[in-house]
Amino acid sequence: MPNEAGTTMLVTLNVNGQDYKVESRADERLLDLLREGLGLMGTKEGCGIGECGACTVLMEGKPVNACMVAAGSAEGTRIVTIEGLEGPDGALHPIQQSYIDAGAVQCGFCTPGMIMSTYALLSEYPKPTDEQIKDALSGNLCRCTGYLQIIAAVRMASEKLAGQLGNSVEASL
Amino acid sequence: MAVSCFFLARSLREALELLARWGEEAQVSAGGTDVMVALRNGNLEKNKTCLIDVSRVPELSFIRGDDAGRSVEIGSGVTHATISADRLVEESSLILGKASSSVGSPQVRNRGTIGGNILTAAQCADTIPALLALDADLVLMNTSGATRTLGMEDFFPEPKKTAIRADELLMAIRYPALVGSWSGSYYKLIRRAAVAKARLNFATLALLSASGAVEDVRISIGSTLPTPGRFAAAEKLLRGEKPSRGLISAAADACVEYMTEKAGRRWSSEYKEPVVRNIIARELAAVLGVENHNAQ
Numbered sequence: 266m267p268n269e270a271g272t273t274m275l276v277t278l279n280v281n282g283q284d285y286k287v288e289s290r291a292d293e294r295l296l297d298l299l300r301e302g303l304g305l306m307g308t309k310e311g312c313g314i315g316e317c318g319a320c321t322v323l324m325e326g327k328p329v330n331a332c333m334v335a336a337g338s339a340e341g342t343r344i345v346t347i348e349g350l351e352g353p354d355g356a357l358h359p360i361q362q363s364y365i366d367a368g369a370v371q372c373g374f375c376t377p378g379m380i381m382s383t384y385a386l387l388s389e390y391p392k393p394t395d396e397q398i399k400d401a402l403s404g405n406l407c408r409c410t411g412y413l414q415i416i417a418a419v420r421m422a423s424e425k426l427a428g429q430l431g432n433s434v435e436a437s438l
Numbered sequence: 439m440a441v442s443c444f445f446l447a448r449s450l451r452e453a454l455e456l457l458a459r460w461g462e463e464a465q466v467s468a469g470g471t472d473v474m475v476a477l478r479n480g481n482l483e484k485n486k487t488c489l490i491d492v493s494r495v496p497e498l499s500f501i502r503g504d505d506a507g508r509s510v511e512i513g514s515g516v517t518h519a520t521i522s523a524d525r526l527v528e529e530s531s532l533i534l535g536k537a538s539s540s541v542g543s544p545q546v547r548n549r550g551t552i553g554g555n556i557l558t559a560a561q562c563a564d565t566i567p568a569l570l571a572l573d574a575d576l577v578l579m580n581t582s583g584a585t586r587t588l589g590m591e592d593f594f595p596e597p598k599k600t601a602i603r604a605d606e607l608l609m610a611i612r613y614p615a616l617v618g619s620w621s622g623s624y625y626k627l628i629r630r631a632a633v634a635k636a637r638l639n640f641a642t643l644a645l646l647s648a649s650g651a652v653e654d655v656r657i658s659i660g661s662t663l664p665t666p667g668r669f670a671a672a673e674k675l676l677r678g679e680k681p682s683r684g685l686i687s688a689a690a691d692a693c694v695e696y697m698t699e700k701a702g703r704r705w706s707s708e709y710k711e712p713v714v715r716n717i718i719a720r721e722l723a724a725v726l727g728v729e730n731h732n733a734q
Contacts, residue, residue, distance in 0.1 A: 274444060291444035291489060292477060314475045315546055316633050327519075327548040333474045334549065335467065337444040338491050382544070404543020404633055 278339050280305070281349030289336040296320045296331035298339065299346060307347035307377045311406070318405035321378035322346045328385040330404070347377035350384065360384055360422040367418035371409035379405045383419050384430070391428035393419070441465070441477060443488045450497035450579075453490060453607060458581035460488045462604050468493045468515050469549035471542070472558045492607070498553070501526060503615065510615050511577075514553025514608040518565075519544070521552060530615035532622030533641055537568035540626045543633045553608045556593070559600050560635075561661045566590070567641035568624055570658035570668055572613040578606045585609065594665040620645045621725040625717065636660060638710070640717055644676075644725040652676045652726065657689075662697045662714060669693045672718075681726035690719040 273288045280303060287302040299305045299322070311319030313332050320331040323345040350358035357365070360383050370376050379402060386393055386401035393401065398419045407415060443460075447453035457464050465486035467473040473489070476482045492498060498515030501524050510530045512521065521527055522539035541547050541555065541564045555565045556576065570590045579585045580603065593601050602608060616622070620643055627638045639660040647653040655676045657669040672692035679685055694715050698707065723730035 292441040294474060294478075313478055315471055315542065318543065318545060321545055324548075328545050329549050330471075330545045332478070333469070333471045333546070335444060335470055335474060335489060335491060337446055337489070338467075338470060338493060340446050385544075401544060404545040406633075 274337060276336050276340050278341065279343045281345055287336075291337070293336040294332055295322070295324075295329075295334040295336050295339045295344070298336040299331060299344070302336075305346050305348050309374055309377055311374065311378075316406070317375070318378045318382065319375050321381040321405060323381055323385060326385070326388070328382050328404070345381070345384075347380060350380065358384075359425040360387070360418075363422035363425060364415070364418045367414050367421050369410060369414040369418035375405060375407045375409075379407065379415060383422060386419070387423055387426060388430045391426065391430065392423055441482065441487055441489055444491070445488070446491045447495050450495055450607075453492050453495050454579070454581050454583070456488075456490045457605060457607060460490065463487045464490050464604070466490050466492055466557075466607065468498075468551040468554045469517060469546075471546050471550040472554055472560075493549075493551070498607075498609065503530065507615055507617070509612055511610050511612045512552055513610050514556075515551050516553075518542075518547035518550050518552065518555075522547065531568070531572055531613065532616055532620060533568045533571065533624040533643065534565065534613075536624040537565045537626075537639070537641065540564050540624070540628075540636075540639075546633070552611060556611070557600055557602060557608060559594060559598050559666075561598070562636040562639070563660065563666075564626065564636060564639060566666045567639050567658040567660040569611060569613065570666055571622075571641040571643045571656040572616075573656070574611050574613040576608060577610040577612060578602060579609050580607075581605045587612075591667055594667075597664050616643065616645075618645055621727070623721045623724050625721055627713070627717065638662065638714065638717070640721050642718070642721045642725050644722070646681070646726070651678055651680050653678075655722075655726075657693065657718065657722075659693065659697070659714060659718065662693075662710065663700045667700075669696050671696055676722075676726075681722075681728045683723075683728060686719050686722045686726065686728060689722060690715045693718050 275286050276289050277286050289298050299308050309319040311317035315330045315333045321328050322331045445456050498513040500513040503510045518538040518541045522535045528535045555563050574590045575587045622643045625640045626636045628634050641658045643656045645654040655673050672689040676689050694711050720730050
């Protein structure tokens with residue numbers, strides 16, 4: 266950064282608490298940088314046009330569609346992906362465990378994005394109402410579950426976490 | 439030609455310098471929610487080879503009122519998430535916050551900006567009808583630092599085109615604050631509640647005088663006209679009159695007539711005509727305080 270025509274650029278960013286310098290092309294998306302540049306395959310590409318939310322990651326603590334963010338736009342930012350949620354010992358995050366326990370994972374393709382949106386929601390509203398849950402997940406499509414189990418999973422995670430995500434998205438990292 | 443360079447502007451000066459240097463080849467991008475999708479789909483204009491990201495330009499990121507409380511200015515780089523949560527916007531516009539909150543999804547609202555919504559100039563843009571009803575002006579700055587101001591209605595000379603020049607940045611959106619007992623409504627007709635394009639979006643503002651007559655009224659309906667605009671004939675019919683069901687019905691007819699005059703009869707007319715008539719009547723009834731005969 267910055268770069269000249271035809272060359273690749275180096276994007277400096279923090280992903281899941283670790284600093285990286287990643288070579289990337291001018292027309293690359295954050296999604297490509299994460300999956301191809303860093304090998305973090307947890308973030309999925311569904312529609313590629315910002316409608317399904319499968320590629321949801323947190324950018325500066327806020328959920329964004331990684332397919333709609335240029336790789337270069339992530340320069341200097343803190344990104345959290347689904348890989349960033351598990352504990353140092355590989356234990357599942359309470360939100361991940363709640364999705365399993367509630368039967369909210371069927372084919373699983375939407376799950377990483379759903380969980381990142383859930384994480385953002387519970388960081389801001391530890392005890393969300395059903396309306397807040399539905400609004401927070403309104404950008405994430407699931408074609409399997411019919412959403413009821415997902416909403417149940419969010420409620421379960423909310424109880425388990427009992428506000429421990431606080432207002433800081435990085436609190437549990 | 440493919441996009442082969444990318445720059446992240448950190449200041450207005452840097453953004454203008456990049457724009458001056460890359461000229462017609464520059465594609466300015468803020469949140470990227472339209473530009474990155476166009477890039478993926480091969481829909482960027484063919485000569486655009488250089489992305490200039492202005493999302494971190496501090497000079498484009500502000501919401502402020504003037505000291506007298508008469509006008510509000512919003513930087514073009516402010517996201518829909520910020521606008522929909524802003525109290526000054528809510529109090530001074532009544533409808534812009536709701537328009538911004540109806541954009542896409544939380545993910546899209548966290549990145550997408552009001553400036554981008556205007557410049558993409560989509561028929562179904564959620565904020566454009568609201569800004570038209572608010573009599574908003576757009577402030578543009580060129581690469582020499584000169585500014586000009588254009589009214590919303592003059593900003594869309596042709597369908598999906600705007601009046602911005604290749605050497606200009608959209609700096610801000612400015613509108614007169616609604617002072618007094620205005621009523622407003624914003625209604626987005628949509629197939630599902632999120633991440634869907636508006637079929638139609640209705641922005642309506644009204645101010646009644648002490649005697650109960652219509653002092654001012656503004657109507658804008660997205661996806662009805664070839665280029666975004668207001669429904670002047672219907673507004674004129676209402677102004678100065680005492681609101682009644684009959685008057686509202688006549689104004690709704692005038693809206694449909696104007697839509698047909700401007701857009702012609704099309705495949706969608708059979709749907710749009712009754713829907714526009716009924717919904718605008720309902721919205722007008724709400725802002726004018728008249729019981730709505732169409733209420734379901």
